[in-house]
Structures are given as C-alpha cells and as structure tokens.
Amino acid sequence: MFTITEYSSELVKDPYGILTGKRYEMVLDLEVEEDDELYQEEGISLRVIFVVEEAGSRVAKYEFLTRATNAYLDFELEEDEEQTVLAFCAEHYDKAE
Secondary structure, three states, rough: OEEEEEEEEEEEEEOOOOOEEEEEEEEEEEEEEEOOOOOEEEEEEEEEEEEEOEEEEEEEEEEEEOOOOEEOOOOOOOOHHHHHHHHHHHHHHHHHH
C-alpha cells in the first residue's frame, strides 16, 4: 500500500468536443514502503486520467512513473488501491478549475 503525499490536477481540454464529460490529468506523488515491490529509491508517482460524466466518475487510465526520470513502470493497482485512488481523485479533481 502507499500514501499520497502531494498531487496536481489539470483539466484536459477537448478542442473538438469529441469526448463526453470532463477529463482531468492528476499526478499523485506516492510514498511507498521499502519492502513493497513498487518501491523506487528515486520516488514514484501515479499519473491518472480521471473522467467526470453525468453517469458518474471513473479512472480511465493510470500509469506509474519514476519521479526523477518519468520512466514508465509496469505495475497495476490492487483493488483496494484503485478504490483509494478513485476516492482521492473524486475529492480533489475540481481543484483544477
């Protein structure tokens, strides 16, 4: 498991009006314990595309990145972690507007 220490949120513009709802790119800085397989000495962040539509909100895509180089890390969220990220994004996405 991890702890979200900082975040940024930015509205992703859709100049052609193709997408429904609004999309936000959120970057979550994570603190991960050293014994976790996700641990990276340089630190790790989670880039999330969060979608807000009339029907509800959801995480459309996410990817783990190293903080220093933004190198992609091939990991998936566990179910409880995914719920934590969804709840966090739902609470904080509107700080971008």
